[in-house]
Amino acid sequence: MTADNQQERLDPQWVTGFVDGEGCFHISINQHERMSMKWQVLPEFRIVQHSRDEQLLKEIQRFFRAGKVVVNHGNRKELRVRKLSELKRIVKFFEQNRLRTQKSRDFRLFSAVLYLMERHEHLTTAGLKRIANLCWKMNRKVKPRYLESSETPRRKSQ
Amino acid sequence: MTADNQQERLDPQWVTGFVDGEGCFHISINQHERMSMKWQVLPEFRIVQHSRDEQLLKEIQRFFRAGKVVVNHGNRKELRVRKLSELKRIVKFFEQNRLRTQKSRDFRLFSAVLYLMERHEHLTTAGLKRIANLCWKMNRKVKPRYLESSETPRRKSQ
Numbered sequence: 001m002t003a004d005n006q007q008e009r010l011d012p013q014w015v016t017g018f019v020d021g022e023g024c025f026h027i028s029i030n031q032h033e034r035m036s037m038k039w040q041v042l043p044e045f046r047i048v049q050h051s052r053d054e055q056l057l058k059e060i061q062r063f064f065r066a067g068k069v070v071v072n073h074g075n076r077k078e079l080r081v082r083k084l085s086e087l088k089r090i091v092k093f094f095e096q097n098r099l100r101t102q103k104s105r106d107f108r109l110f111s112a113v114l115y116l117m118e119r120h121e122h123l124t125t126a127g128l129k130r131i132a133n134l135c136w137k138m139n140r141k142v143k144p145r146y147l148e149s150s151e152t153p154r155r156k157s158q
Numbered sequence: 159m160t161a162d163n164q165q166e167r168l169d170p171q172w173v174t175g176f177v178d179g180e181g182c183f184h185i186s187i188n189q190h191e192r193m194s195m196k197w198q199v200l201p202e203f204r205i206v207q208h209s210r211d212e213q214l215l216k217e218i219q220r221f222f223r224a225g226k227v228v229v230n231h232g233n234r235k236e237l238r239v240r241k242l243s244e245l246k247r248i249v250k251f252f253e254q255n256r257l258r259t260q261k262s263r264d265f266r267l268f269s270a271v272l273y274l275m276e277r278h279e280h281l282t283t284a285g286l287k288r289i290a291n292l293c294w295k296m297n298r299k300v301k302p303r304y305l306e307s308s309e310t311p312r313r314k315s316q
Contacts, residue, residue: 012171013169013170014172014174016175017173018178019175020172020179021176021179022180053259053260100168100176100214101211
């Protein structure tokens with residue numbers, strides 16, 4: 001593959017297939033003393049590849065006009081998108097270009113969290129809990145630490 | 159995703175992107191007493207996924223009209239293609255739909271081995287060695303056992 005070939009614009013369906021395989025929609029909720037809620041909601045979209053495909057990650061970065069290519073670990077690089085405005089662009093893309101793997105379920109949850117964040121619900125206790133419950137359903141389904149913390153309002157039944 | 163949606167024909171570019179992420183072109187050379195050369199060249203194309211995406215693997219199987227979906231291990235399934243006529247169809251597809259990751263290098267080597275096999279070169283000592291050297295460049299670059307065996311003609315310099 002030559003550098004010239006790399007400059008062709010990527011096909012949206014190719015990008016969708018590649019993200020179905022290699023993309024990750026992830027949301028973490030981290031303790032953060034300086035935030036008004038003491039917890040920070042951090043949505044992230046990433047694609048990790050061996051560094052030999054760094055150029056391709058940069059192509060995808062240009063395609064989405066989003067994120068940056070950084071070291072993941074060792075000889076792995078990642079395209080990492082964290083800016084809300086850029087994530088919204090990516091969500092819009094996958095609303096128009098449907099993911100076909102079960103990753104589409106993670107995507108829908110991710111998209112729902114972004115919608116809540118746009119409405120600033122992550123800055124309310126009820127909204128933060130709602131977001132944490134959505135996160136819990138995503139990815140590896142580890143219960144967010146926020147839901148275990150003393151700051152979480154309790155319900156009689158979950 | 160409903161069962162109905164799954165029945166739409168997959169987009170060739172989606173398939174290319176997905177294979178760029180998840181596909182594997184692999185060739186093994188195994189000892190096989192009943193083969194005339196005592197070694198069997200076994201080219202294989204596979205896509206491994208969590209069993210929750212088994213339906214999608216079956217879609218890809220229908221798309222290529224190739225292979226079968228079998229257990230990989232544990233809760234993982236794979237679409238596995240081993241028939242030469244079906245592999246040739248897959249090679250033709252990726253000649254027309256270019257892979258964009260460095261997997262394209264593996265694909266070119268795989269395609270070269272298939273070409274040699276079509277010409278029955280795997281049934282000659284020189285051809286088998288040529289194939290083994292191509293395999294050595296692919297995937298994890300483990301030196302094929304065939305090249306270590308006493309049956310391999312030696313050269314003064316490698």
